[in-house]
Amino acid sequence: MKEQRPQSPPETRRTGSWLRTLRAVAWSMIGVRKDSQYQQDLQKINPLHLIAIGLLAIFTLVLSLIALVHWIV
Secondary structure: OOOOOOOOOOOOOOOOOHHHHHHHHHHHHHOOOOHHHHHHHHHHOOHHHHHHHHHHHHHHHHHHHHHHHHHHO
């Protein structure tokens, strides 16, 4: 007799675009986001894209703050 394995649910691929991820990160940095759009982003955005763009956004923010301080002082 063959052993039957429980079937796992079908894997959903997240095929969110880089632009959608960039928009979601920008809105989250501002702190304004509709709950319905947030839920859509959770379903569609690729987590690796989110990490990459999030790190890039933080790096850009820090560099622009340093440049602003040097420009003022």
